[in-house]
Amino acid sequence: MEDELLSITVWLAGRSYRLRIKPEEESAVRKAVKLADEKVNEMRVHYAGKDDQDFMAMSLLTYAADSAIDSLNNPLLHEELTKMSKKIDKAVNMANS
Numbered sequence: 001m002e003d004e005l006l007s008i009t010v011w012l013a014g015r016s017y018r019l020r021i022k023p024e025e026e027s028a029v030r031k032a033v034k035l036a037d038e039k040v041n042e043m044r045v046h047y048a049g050k051d052d053q054d055f056m057a058m059s060l061l062t063y064a065a066d067s068a069i070d071s072l073n074n075p076l077l078h079e080e081l082t083k084m085s086k087k088i089d090k091a092v093n094m095a096n097s
Contacts, residue, residue: 013052
């Protein structure tokens, strides 16, 4: 049986959007929408003369770039890369011996 989905209405950039989500995700989704709306409003202040679609696109690009940068700065990723680098160095040194 499929999980029951909850229908909610959220507001982003002055427009309402209906979403169907898992009930346990509601709080996180509402928080994400609030953050996105705040980012759109921030863009409105800094970049006059654009429309809401531009602000939403700019906000999405900012989020995507931040996520990509954060993933590169992940300590677990650095730890795994360091381990791999040491293994490669060891294999190269053994091959050169």
